[in-house]
Amino acid sequence: MRGALLGLLAALALAGCERGAPALTLAVGLLPGELAPYRAIVADYERATGERVVVVPQQYADIRRALAAEHAAQRGTLDLVELDVYSLAPAADDVRVLDASTLGDVTAALEPATLRAGTIDGLRFLPHRVSWQALLYDHARLGAPPATWDELLAVARAHPGKIGFKAARYEGLTCDVLPFVWSAGGDGASFDDAGARAAFELFRELAPYVNPQSATFKESTVVEAMARGEIVLHLNWPFAVSLLASQGLAPDPIRAAPLPAGPDGRATVLGGGYLAVARNTTRPDAALRLARHLLSRDVQARLGRELGWFSARRDVPPGEGNALLAGFAAMRGDLRPRPERTDYPLLSRAWQEAFRAVVFDGVDPASALAAARTRAHLAAPDGGGA
Amino acid sequence: MTPRSPAAARSWLLGAPLALYLVVFLAYPSAYALKLALTDGASGRFPSLEPVRALLGDRLFWQALAGNLVVPALSVALELVAGLALALLLAARMPARRLLRAAIVVPFALPEIVFLTIVRALLAPRGYANGALASAGLPTVDFLLPGHGLAYASVIVVDAWRTTPVVFLILLGALGALPREVGEAARLDGAGALRRLWFVTLPLLAPAILAALLLRGLDALRIFAAPLVLAGVEGVPVLSTYAYHQWSDYGDDAGAAAASAVLAVLCVAASVPLLRRGAGAA
Numbered sequence: 001m002r003g004a005l006l007g008l009l010a011a012l013a014l015a016g017c018e019r020g021a022p023a024l025t026l027a028v029g030l031l032p033g034e035l036a037p038y039r040a041i042v043a044d045y046e047r048a049t050g051e052r053v054v055v056v057p058q059q060y061a062d063i064r065r066a067l068a069a070e071h072a073a074q075r076g077t078l079d080l081v082e083l084d085v086y087s088l089a090p091a092a093d094d095v096r097v098l099d100a101s102t103l104g105d106v107t108a109a110l111e112p113a114t115l116r117a118g119t120i121d122g123l124r125f126l127p128h129r130v131s132w133q134a135l136l137y138d139h140a141r142l143g144a145p146p147a148t149w150d151e152l153l154a155v156a157r158a159h160p161g162k163i164g165f166k167a168a169r170y171e172g173l174t175c176d177v178l179p180f181v182w183s184a185g186g187d188g189a190s191f192d193d194a195g196a197r198a199a200f201e202l203f204r205e206l207a208p209y210v211n212p213q214s215a216t217f218k219e220s221t222v223v224e225a226m227a228r229g230e231i232v233l234h235l236n237w238p239f240a241v242s243l244l245a246s247q248g249l250a251p252d253p254i255r256a257a258p259l260p261a262g263p264d265g266r267a268t269v270l271g272g273g274y275l276a277v278a279r280n281t282t283r284p285d286a287a288l289r290l291a292r293h294l295l296s297r298d299v300q301a302r303l304g305r306e307l308g309w310f311s312a313r314r315d316v317p318p319g320e321g322n323a324l325l326a327g328f329a330a331m332r333g334d335l336r337p338r339p340e341r342t343d344y345p346l347l348s349r350a351w352q353e354a355f356r357a358v359v360f361d362g363v364d365p366a367s368a369l370a371a372a373r374t375r376a377h378l379a380a381p382d383g384g385g386a
Numbered sequence: 387m388t389p390r391s392p393a394a395a396r397s398w399l400l401g402a403p404l405a406l407y408l409v410v411f412l413a414y415p416s417a418y419a420l421k422l423a424l425t426d427g428a429s430g431r432f433p434s435l436e437p438v439r440a441l442l443g444d445r446l447f448w449q450a451l452a453g454n455l456v457v458p459a460l461s462v463a464l465e466l467v468a469g470l471a472l473a474l475l476l477a478a479r480m481p482a483r484r485l486l487r488a489a490i491v492v493p494f495a496l497p498e499i500v501f502l503t504i505v506r507a508l509l510a511p512r513g514y515a516n517g518a519l520a521s522a523g524l525p526t527v528d529f530l531l532p533g534h535g536l537a538y539a540s541v542i543v544v545d546a547w548r549t550t551p552v553v554f555l556i557l558l559g560a561l562g563a564l565p566r567e568v569g570e571a572a573r574l575d576g577a578g579a580l581r582r583l584w585f586v587t588l589p590l591l592a593p594a595i596l597a598a599l600l601l602r603g604l605d606a607l608r609i610f611a612a613p614l615v616l617a618g619v620e621g622v623p624v625l626s627t628y629a630y631h632q633w634s635d636y637g638d639d640a641g642a643a644a645a646s647a648v649l650a651v652l653c654v655a656a657s658v659p660l661l662r663r664g665a666g667a668a
Contacts (some may be wrong), residue, residue: 061637087637168620169446170635213511215532216618228512345636 005203023052024286027066028082028128029273030057038304045293051286060084060273067094070280078278079287085117085272086171088125089342095276097122098283103288106295107141114312117337117373118274125274126291127312129303132268133175134327135260136226137233140253145233145260145327149202152260155233158208163206164222164234166354167214174338174348175269176235177355182336183262189339189347191354191373198263200358200365207359215353215360226254237271241324242308256327258334266334272310343376350376394590410458414431422440422643437640446620447645449533450628454652457613458606464546465602466595469553473506474583476554477561489560494551502615505544506530532621541622545612549605555596561587600660607653625649 029036035057042053058066063078064087070076071094083091100107100123107115110127118125137145141159146152156163166172178188180202186195211231214222223240225231227249244250259266275294278289293299300311310318310328318332319325338346354372357363363371426434441447476487493501508514509529516526529540568590572582588595610630613622619631625645633642 061634064637090637168618168635169631212528212531216621218618221618225511228510230511348635 003356015252021283022050023054023284024079024283024290025054025056025077026080026082026290027056027058027063027078029060029063029084030055032057034307039302041294041299041302041306045290049289051201051290053290060087062089067091067278070094070278074120074280076278076280079281079283080201080290081276081278082128082273083125085270085274086338086344086348088274088346089120089340091276092120092124092342094279095124095125096279096281098126098277099290103292104173106292109297109313109315110295111312111314111335113270113337114272114336117340120340120342125276126295128273128275128294129309130270130272130309130312131237131333132271132328132331133179133235133237134256134258134268134331135233136223136244136254136256138226138229138231138234138253139251139255141232145255145257148260149259149262153202153205155204157215158171159232160209161211162230162232163210163214164217164225164231164353164383165210165214165359166217166219166234166236167220168218169208169349169352170218171348172218173352173355175271178336178338178350179235179259179267180262181351182267183259183264185264187339188336189341191350191369191376195264196369197365200354202262203355203358204365207362210359212360215356238308238319238325238328240312241328243337245324251324256325258327266331267336268331268334270335270337272312347376389408403561419643419646422640423647425640427638427640437638437644440575440641441644441648446623446631447628450623450625450645451648453538453623454607454609454625454649457538457545457622458603458609461542461545461549461609462599462602462606465550465553465597468546468550469598470558470591470595472550472554473557473561474587477558490554498538498548498611499615501548502544503613506616509540509544530617530621532617537617537621541613541616544616545609548612549602552602556598556601557594558566560591564590590653603660604653604657606657625652636667 019146026042028038031252035055038057039055042055045051046053060083063081064083066076067078068091070078081095103126103165106126107123111130114127114130115123118127135145139145142155146155165176167176177199177372180199181188181195184198184202186193186197186199186247187193190196211217211225213225213230217225217234219236219240222231223236223243226234226240227244227247238256241250241254241256244254250256275291277284277291295313297313297315300309300313300316303309304311304316308319308322308325317329319329338344341347350372351362353375354368357368357371358365395629421432423437424433424434426436428436472490476483476490480486506513510516511526511530512574515530519526528534528536530537564587569582569586572586577585608626609624610626613624614627614630616622619627619635625648629642629645629649632638632645
């Protein structure tokens with residue numbers, strides 16, 4: 001009898017809790033170690049506003065699938081989501097267009113290039129955090145990092161088999177290819193401009209010196225190879241430096257430096273996570289308020305301090321006080337968003353195939369680029385433009 | 387109209403949970419996957435042969451299909467030979483027999499990902515194996531060179547190493563149940579060890595060997611973790627890693643479903659003759 005009474009009281013208490021506004025659901029691509037500090041930051045927001053926020057840590061691919069499924073079902077539980085910058089275009093229909101006038105000073109403080117990447121038929125995505133690649137090199141074996149393409153070639157010749165690329169068939173390879181295309185003046189969407197030709201000529205020259213395991217390397221495996229001393233340099237994201245530092249391998253022997261400059265200067269791919277308001281949310285205004293809070297200067301600075309994230313806000317310097325990330329910070333002005341096209345995934349695959357053909361199959365650059373152009377053109381619904 | 391007997395109704399009732407299970411966990415997911423495999427990912431059009439066309443135009447798919455035939459076949463062959471040899475060896479009385487049996491089963495007892503991560507550290511270009519070779523003054527070996535025969539051999543040997551205990555345990559159990567008198571009679575008739583093995587032991591073991599072949603043969607077709615962890619999708623492609631790659635790296639659900647459908651057809655095609663033989667042997 002007493003148990004039943006307690007159960008009834010508990011049920012009433014729970015029902016009472018349900019009477020307020022429903023909690024906001026925020027799906028974010030967090031690593032396991034990032035969840036606790038991130039929740040603490042969100043808890044401050046809850047205390048200040050009385051709003052309840054459920055943080056759901058998920059992989060970007062799962063968030064994208066959930067968002068698409070909820071859109072198709074015309075109902076769902078997601079309010080605010082974080083998506084990989086790579087998947088913004090395919091997810092554009094599943095999120096709401098944002099009214100810039102309701103964002104206050106946030107948009108003015110953000111790096112224009114990062115805002116452009118989030119603008120697809122209107123502003124839909126706001127940069128929660130940004131990221132970009134730099135060169136990770138073995139300082140003990142190379143001394144100074146290669147600063148130009150010529151120096152990169154010289155290093156490759158001096159260290160055959162020790163040049164690493166993340167050249168598995170995935171988006172990470174495109175992130176290795178595009179900086180070279182842009183550094184030679186290419187636009188990253190065309191396979192027959194001078195930039196593409198120059199970059200692929202460089203890849204042809206580098207090919208004999210590329211570590212053969214590169215064909216399967218991704219972010220984590222290329223870092224493992226670097227840690228074992230199998231390669232002397234590769235391109236990677238800031239997390240790799242933190243990982244190497246945790247193993248006692250950075251800043252010595254492994255350090256970060258800006259990418260080598262090509263004929264047209266330096267460039268690096270904009271990466272990171274973008275916030276968007278789910279199309280089916282019943283509380284778009286509350287979701288936007290939370291987004292504004294997460295993009296405020298104080299919160300962005302705290303995310304940088306506690307999680308090592310780079311902010312898209314111009315008033316929050318990247319890697320502040322962290323010498324390990326100086327090589328990344330030096331590239332902030334060289335950020336370039338990936339080509340803004342709805343068929344970007346097809347374009348990206350074509351770049352990947354072209355690189356692998358030249359570097360691993362010995363195909364000449366002109367033929368590889370022509371094949372990529374045909375592939376992208378055939379695949380694009382509007383005939384491409386690539 | 388004849389009323390159904392209570393016995394028939396009871397049979398239906400008893401079979402209903404199984405039928406429900408099969409519909410929910412087998413028929414519906416299979417039908418959904420098939421629909422996905424015939425849906426154009428870009429336009430959402432169904433039916434469409436676009437995913438199949440894309441699959442057939444991808445060189446990596448054909449490499450994966452070939453890998454899915456070669457790797458399991460050689461791995462299972464190696465397991466049968468090694469499992470039989472070990473079972474014959476350890477069925478006899480010998481010192482430290484129990485310890486050896488336990489040692490053989492260890493790779494299978496370990497979680498697969500743990501075992502494979504250890505082996506990858508062993509076989510990496512600057513791994514422990516090459517460290518040992520180098521310190522002995524021998525040239526190092528690129529065991530996991532992507533797309534190279536050596537990488538295939540490494541995956542086959544490692545997969546066989548991990549799953550040989552299954553074959554070993556089946557055959558060891560069967561050996562223990564064989565009637566001793568038959569072998570004894572053959573020995574009294576002057577048959578040597580090899581002749582006894584060939585003409586007595588192996589024919590008596592045939593049903594157990596077939597059971598091991600059936601169990602491992604079908605399981606081996608679904609090989610996934612060993613090639614993925616050791617060599618990556620592109621290093622030693624097989625259909626399951628190819629499907630995973632389409633799904634996780636390209637977000638191409640239709641391509642992944644199409645590749646999985648090919649794998650399912652392969653498994654069914656392989657199971658028919660094996661099951662027929664199994665039924666015949668029974």
